[in-house]
Amino acid sequence: MHSSSCRMSPGWIVGLLVLLGTGNVMAAAEPKPRLVVMTDIGGDPDDEQSIVRFLLYACDFEVEGLCTGFGHGHTLQWASRRRITRPDLIRKAVDAYGQVLPNLLKHRADYPSQEQLTTLIKDGSNGDPHSVGPGRDSEASDWIIRVLDRDDPRPVWFAIWGGPRELAQAIWKVQTTRTAEQVAAFKRKIRVHSIVDQDRTALWVKEKHPDVFWIYSNGQFRGFFREGDQAMVSPEWLERNVRTGHGPLGLIYPPKAAGKVGVKEGDTPAFLYVLPDGLSDPERPEWGNWGGRFERSGRGNEFVTTQDLCDGAPDKLYPVHRWRTAYQNDFEARMDWCVKPFAEANHAPVAVLNGDASRHVLQIETNPGATVRLSAAGSSDPDGQALKFCWWTYVEAGTSWAAPSIQGAEAPEATVTVPTNASGRTIHVILEATDAGQPPLVGYRRVVLKVSGEPVPPPPGARVVDDEVLPPPRKIMKERTRP
Numbered sequence: 001m002h003s004s005s006c007r008m009s010p011g012w013i014v015g016l017l018v019l020l021g022t023g024n025v026m027a028a029a030e031p032k033p034r035l036v037v038m039t040d041i042g043g044d045p046d047d048e049q050s051i052v053r054f055l056l057y058a059c060d061f062e063v064e065g066l067c068t069g070f071g072h073g074h075t076l077q078w079a080s081r082r083r084i085t086r087p088d089l090i091r092k093a094v095d096a097y098g099q100v101l102p103n104l105l106k107h108r109a110d111y112p113s114q115e116q117l118t119t120l121i122k123d124g125s126n127g128d129p130h131s132v133g134p135g136r137d138s139e140a141s142d143w144i145i146r147v148l149d150r151d152d153p154r155p156v157w158f159a160i161w162g163g164p165r166e167l168a169q170a171i172w173k174v175q176t177t178r179t180a181e182q183v184a185a186f187k188r189k190i191r192v193h194s195i196v197d198q199d200r201t202a203l204w205v206k207e208k209h210p211d212v213f214w215i216y217s218n219g220q221f222r223g224f225f226r227e228g229d230q231a232m233v234s235p236e237w238l239e240r241n242v243r244t245g246h247g248p249l250g251l252i253y254p255p256k257a258a259g260k261v262g263v264k265e266g267d268t269p270a271f272l273y274v275l276p277d278g279l280s281d282p283e284r285p286e287w288g289n290w291g292g293r294f295e296r297s298g299r300g301n302e303f304v305t306t307q308d309l310c311d312g313a314p315d316k317l318y319p320v321h322r323w324r325t326a327y328q329n330d331f332e333a334r335m336d337w338c339v340k341p342f343a344e345a346n347h348a349p350v351a352v353l354n355g356d357a358s359r360h361v362l363q364i365e366t367n368p369g370a371t372v373r374l375s376a377a378g379s380s381d382p383d384g385q386a387l388k389f390c391w392w393t394y395v396e397a398g399t400s401w402a403a404p405s406i407q408g409a410e411a412p413e414a415t416v417t418v419p420t421n422a423s424g425r426t427i428h429v430i431l432e433a434t435d436a437g438q439p440p441l442v443g444y445r446r447v448v449l450k451v452s453g454e455p456v457p458p459p460p461g462a463r464v465v466d467d468e469v470l471p472p473p474r475k476i477m478k479e480r481t482r483p
Helices: 048-054 072-079 089-102 114-120 140-149 165-177 180-188 203-210 221-224 235-243 245-252 324-337
Strands: 035-038 062-068 156-160 190-195 211-215 295-296 302-305 309-310 313-315 361-364 371-375 387-393 405-407 413-416 425-435 442-451 464-465 468-470
Touching: 048 089, 048 245, 048 324, 062 089, 062 114, 062 140, 089 114, 089 245, 114 211, 114 405, 140 156, 140 165, 165 180, 165 190, 165 203, 203 211, 211 295, 235 245, 235 309, 235 324, 324 442, 387 405, 387 413
Parallel strands: 035 062, 035 156, 156 190, 190 211, 211 302, 361 442
Antiparallel strands: 295 302, 309 313, 371 413, 387 425, 405 413, 425 442, 464 468
């Protein structure tokens, strides 16, 4: 959340999305992202941490698979030649979820049933995790083909916490059994967010199928638990807000993982990146959100880690940990949903931008030197709490090195003055609506200002990627970026 204080504006709290008689918050009537989790659970315990958080967000996705596989976390098992996947650990987590589900449903009516999630657990191959080919099909790889073949135009996001072998095997099988046109249609629906590319089949996909949309988080995911405010990922925070007094799901959250006591969850950014919270569009990796920010690698349709400014210096972990207060508060609140009635827990506000109550990013065409009026009128809080409003410029996400001035940055109505030297560039303005609950939660919206005119020459030191000018880090004013 933004560090500066914001004015309280109770008069703007209208239009509560509450079910009569229950207080149950309903999700916006928009299609949910289709998502398959691929996990090397049973290696580093941080996968067992991430699955707990993921289940609390199962209401925000159309979950279509919980697939096992291998990854770096299984090094010791491979050294001893114990090639064992652990679907039982997913079932253990889903069973714990089932025990708290009756209470979760008091807060969101769209949580999937325990039975539904159990049917989605699909086991990967116990063979060589680095190869694809004849005889290498698995329950998981066959299931992935069925998911992608469904008559649904929406893409399928693969949150890969381990290795991508099961997805690679699915692609291999399709390429050997279908026409080139059918293979191309199959691949167009694939969206990957891969944590580290933990087996060699990732390289196989990128070399043989470079058109597959692939976000490669080559280190940025560590911002989930490194740097920033360590108190919010500490053992004390974990015991207080997750493991103690929060029911069976909190109890199975491991208190430590490889290299970290407390919250690690190095894989969690892979699904938080797809979370439909109004902050970004996952089809635009360069825009950034809770799961990080990425840029084109120059190899096919691959995106890799990029940097944001932290205290004036470029930092590849900052695109994730800049949001830590918000995503940890949100996790804390959802753990409360496991055991508390609606009236005793907090729920995120609904941010409305210029009358638009959806979660879509708005795009406004404007001119150099123009003023753009932005309004949060209609924003609301399900718990009837007062809201604070903050508008800020995410400079690194845009293509203009000049940040605009914002009048009323802490008010429901703001006026943005476009810099005169921003011709042909884009400027990203973020709205945060923060409630007064415990813990405080944030509702987001984003507007992209598309400035008309011929682009002015970039300043010395600017980087050009795909014909777009990226702001040179040392030229971005720290006070214009979100802390």
